[in-house]
Amino acid sequence: METGVALFEKEKPIPPYVRVSATSLKRVVRDIFVSLGLSGFDAEIVADVLVTADLMGISSHGVQRVERYVAGIENGAVNVNPDMKFTIDYGAIALLDADNGLGHIAGLKAMRMAIEKARLHGVGLVLVKHSHHYGIAGYYALKAVEEGMIGLSTTNSEALVAYIGSVERYLGTNPIAFAAPRRNPPPLLYDGALSIIPVGKIEVYSKTGREIPSGWVISRTGEILHGDARRVYEAIKSREAAILPLGGYLEEYGGHKGSGLALIVEIICGVLSGAAWGIHVGYTTVKNANVGHAFAAIDISKFMDLGLFYDRIEQLINEVKSLKKSPHVEKIWIPGEKAWLTMQTRLKIGIPIHLNIFRKLEEIARKHGVLFDVEVLEERLT
């Protein structure tokens, strides 16, 4: 089944897992959220963001998060029926109060507003406060691309990253997403956290027994943790360690840059929006988590004919792909290309879901009286 020439997966699944159809997975996730009190409209958005992450090969932000969101709903941290309102709407900017609803719903609403603002004013900037985790930043940036615009999206998140010179968690991983349209897919999509690595990577290393290289994680005593991935992962889970910022420890390789850029995200998404920042940003199961996001859209057609933009970005991409390759790589990739190929592949052969996650989803569905009719296309148990 996985023998087609064009099949590509950015993230290789680790057995035991099952491959399931995206459509059926999305339907079940949607139904779970409806059973918990979300409107069908809102539940569809959340399910779409989560399943899109799995399709793109970003399983850390995919349906494995359902458990966490459900916990937040069950303990009342997440408002299932939020009254999301634009409390500021001025020219090219707006501020959305997400009323403690899920970030995905707020994110889509805010991005659509940014797009409308861009259509009217050339650019639109929309901030969000009183929100929760919003999944993959790239999802929202791509909404602008659907309108022939450039999209930007960023968010703060629970403190996990050490600011330069410190050994404590203060900054979120604070991803920045940027998407630009092309004449033909895939669009260019950059989506990267400002931590040196995603925390999910350490979890994967701990499961697969790989060694953690030096320079990713720092302990509260100032020791750079590396080697045994289980020990490093435990230190992070028990809050005894922080992830280093992009650029690593201190200034030699640019730790002031990664932590400076992450600080900018805290200022825009937190300080300026009225949301929380740094250590005050809550996890999904925390009341008043007050996560903040920012969305921007730029209407390309106000700067130049869209056809000309397409020609120009195509030339840029062709030039980059034709650069002299390092002896350590087989090809040069454009941001978003791997995620797009993974999506095409998984739409064909299904999304691999780790067996533990699959069983957890089934348990949640049963508990809430939701029919668990996820279509399994393949089982890979060992």
Next chain:
Amino acid sequence: METGVALFEKEKPIPPYVRVSATSLKRVVRDIFVSLGLSGFDAEIVADVLVTADLMGISSHGVQRVERYVAGIENGAVNVNPDMKFTIDYGAIALLDADNGLGHIAGLKAMRMAIEKARLHGVGLVLVKHSHHYGIAGYYALKAVEEGMIGLSTTNSEALVAYIGSVERYLGTNPIAFAAPRRNPPPLLYDGALSIIPVGKIEVYSKTGREIPSGWVISRTGEILHGDARRVYEAIKSREAAILPLGGYLEEYGGHKGSGLALIVEIICGVLSGAAWGIHVGYTTVKNANVGHAFAAIDISKFMDLGLFYDRIEQLINEVKSLKKSPHVEKIWIPGEKAWLTMQTRLKIGIPIHLNIFRKLEEIARKHGVLFDVEVLEERLT
């Protein structure tokens, strides 16, 4: 003279050098550009940007660049009497055609337009094409701060950085500057290139005989160059090597992030503006260098009372400065703090100018009939 308690210099001067008064240095630099045909108004801007860089301790972008700009003017690459026009002015966006004038003049004009746009629409985005090198990105971001706004500024530049997976120079160092006002100075000012280090650092290492650590520079054959700084610097000067992006070589420490972010800068400043991008961006002495810049301003007062913003950013900064310190640092710094302290120091005791640069400036002044009355406050020749 340098014994005051509060004296601080981010960049320690290397003898032989002279310390000169900022005012007299700025006057002479201004006069040099006037003698070359710039208007007094324009020459004052260029001199202010350059001397501000020296005051901040960013000598790589200070008056040592005068020689390069003069060469560009003399060979006709730089238009001394540009007809800079906003060819697009639509809602919250604008595009400035810099008519091959110096980037500093275009930059200030564009940033002022972004500020006006922000005042009217909450946010303003202004792109610039047909420009030249604009000096320090932070200078323009700070202009928004003077108006109680958040300022952003970025530019592309001559190709010097290898895109991930490649061993060739393609991307510029592409700095991003962000500035936010505070109740009392210094404002928060982040100004950092998306290369792992500034090229000037390798030059300094080569002059002082320090070893280059592994991971900064890659040769065209895919070898990571390190050790002997003179050899590494020669390889860069002869275009046999490229600087690595923030995040370093390949993906392990995030080279896809640094080069992805630098690619975004090329798309906004180059592809979207109508300027050049990547390898097509010219040095100051190249005709139609076609450097592109982007400027944005956000009017804080449209989001919240400025006093409240000041309270909130002060809390953020106090929290960051109180974080548990790494055993390897004496204190935790906020972006822009070192530059500001350096500026206060140098306004008092003078700007250190390397003797070679000082003599070169004198030679240029004499050649153009400009009185070289730079006030020397101190000589440190050995």
